[in-house]
Amino acid sequence: MKKVKSTLLGLLMAGALVNPVQATTLNTEDSSANNVGQEKFRVYVEANSQSAKASAKAQYSARWELTDNGFSTEMNEKQFHALQKNKNITVTKVPVVKLDTINLEEDYTLENKEPDASIYARASQQVPWGIKAIYNNNSLTSTSGGSGINIAVLDTGVNTSHRDLANNVEQCKDFTTATPLVNNSCTDRNGHGTHVAGSALANGGSDRGGVYGVAPDADLWAYKVLTDSGSGYSDDIAAAIRHAADQATSTRTKTIINMSLGSSANNSLISSAVNYAYSKGVLVIAAAGNSGYSQGSIGYPGALPNAVAVAALENVQQNGTYRVADYSSRGYASTAGDYVIQQGDIEISAPGSAIYSTWHNGGYNTISGTSMASPHVSGLAAKIWAQNPSWSHTQLRSNLQTRAKAVDIKGGHGASTGDDYASGFGFARVQ
Template identity: 85%
Template sequence: MKKMKSTLLSLLIAGAVINPVHATTMNGDSSSRNDDSLETFRVYVEANNPSSKSTLQAQYSPRWELTENGFSTDMNEKQFEALQNNKNFTVTKVPIVTLDTVDLENDNMIENEVTDSTIAARASQQLPWGIKAIYNNNNLTSTSGGSGINIAVLDTGVNTSHADLVNNVEQCKDFTGATTPINNSCTDRNGHGTHVAGTALADGGSDKGGVYGVAPDADLWAYKVLTDSGSGYSDDIAAAIRHAADQATATGTKTIISMSLGSSANNSLISSAVNYAYSKGVLVIAAAGNSGYAQGTIGYPGALPNAIAVAALENVQQNGTYRVADYSSRGYASTAGDYVIQQGDIEISAPGSSVYSTWYNGGYNTISGTSMATPHVSGLAAKIWAENPSWSHTQLRSNLQARAKAVDIKGGYGAATGDDYASGFGFARVQ
């Protein structure tokens, strides 16, 4: 497997990390622009007033309108520089996020690349170790729960025809190609998104011979926000977050957004979208990142107060508890011990290393990272919410925190008794 280039910034996705790159270019249709020979790139434009916005939209086709006077579009360098000098607009380049995974042999970040020999045609593990651990039952034979709750998986897409996922699919949308979500299109040629979805809600398939996720009765909203290579634009991710929140409102249903992705820098488009979704009653759960074990390494949006940041546990016992993986990003020791979630805090820990789950080719695969830990918590949240449908998302979050406090984690760098900067409140479980 290839090692990640050192120039990439860390942003995470299920055993994966994601990075904002500020000047990546892409080719586009420039027929209405000044110089169609120049490469174009994605930008976000904020106008000072609606009139200025309308004027600019006549020149540049909007991709996503994420604020009242702002929209994303493509333009070349000359156009970008000209707009920077126009006092009526604020223009910034839209960061790209990139996916990678964790190499457990040497703790290096590696590209999410596997060989056919690592992928099983049928499930060799129906109840992976993480599922047994979160259920606190080594003799578990199946899982249950989550009925009526939506889990929106924002990722590389999902193989919605996978035998263990097909019964759960309610929405399948692609945010990476067009200026509006493409319905019934969320093909995953990477594997990451399918793996995440399986951990959250795989139901074992119609023959019950497949793998089980935490909440097999939950509904899957598969939103493709990253391309097959594992990279994507921040505005596409922000648009999907807002869309999930609006869909939750329109359908009157309880919704959890599960994001195994993140960036080392706080992106305003994504952070404002997370705050918007949270204001609509949606619970947002995100990977902490794979940049540990130094302090202050949690990625965004996991680092935001309105998102639950999830750390990764190994299937290893230390000091009488599971151990936080070395690669799992950490918060700050200065804010540990207060049981209060601030920006840059770990909130909950869950199984993340050597996680077995569904794969994009219809089979199964084992990968690692905080990306893998995140859907364990998303599935648990769906299971608990289904059992307590009158709860608000904040009541649900409080319950998850209480469950985490009951299972303290003391293994791994920075882990200690109580609220610590490595494991947060602890390991939230079914029982």
């Protein structure tokens, strides 16, 4: 993501442990000298043995245990420096991003290009252009499919009472509160998560007068991993990824994780969680990022080989195909053309610009970004998987790639015939 050196203009989220920045103070009201260094912040503690871990846990309350000998917790500056002197412990700050943060080089950002777009009180569109495009049917009046497949939306939460989503909700969990995991709570006061969920599986409501997503029969697992301002911690996100994978295993159900978020840096907690989920048979789909058409701009976790990175298409025709948006992040020309997914590659393209979907206030909104493209692919994956329940997640991924190859994208910077660094394999569609 681009480094910002002034007031934050977008919706942001933190979490990198690589070259961490100074953690933002959580208590900004008391600036007295007596409280200097007493404010608590999130850290990750990694011990060199189980006994060293147990000793550290006896002093600090563990939030998440994401590695064999590690756990996240909160402590103040004095405690942090004291623990740094322990030769059996490695402790790293997990940065907090707030709206007044200036150094965002290592921060996570919601892939939302137009957060200020207008909100509509009623559904003016039942089947938005992106849904018609992915179904390859301009006369489409409703959608279908996805039954028995879970789509875990890791985001700002979801308005689970929205008329177009209420019947799909199976899980609703909050990973952002002081209590690490709260069941039956996933309130979205931002809108981003509700919008993403709608594109994936909105069902038009009981009166069929609302908006439709790609797979309206799929089950929604709404996991709130970002706060209402769009900020969050990497350990919370990693914990949610692992939880979704464990839930898929325990319920013996097919699960897709959608993450419309990203970072310029590869975070070890999140990348390990993605690999864990993939090893459990979960398909991970992520936004490529909105860093523009320079090569090598794909964010993480989308850039990981075990995640499907999705580029954003505009409702514009160029060279006889849809056009990849200028803001959509790109891979590398040097690794294009081989139809092999490596780190930092775009895999699939989907509609992402001017996308109409559900909103947190019970209404609807039109916004743009690779965040909006990712749930189109998650919905498509759910629809295909429901039709082929015996498939593994790798077979499903291969099928998505095959469908993408059939609809080559040649519009936009870097787009060309075949596997390119702008659109990847192409535009995967229902038919």
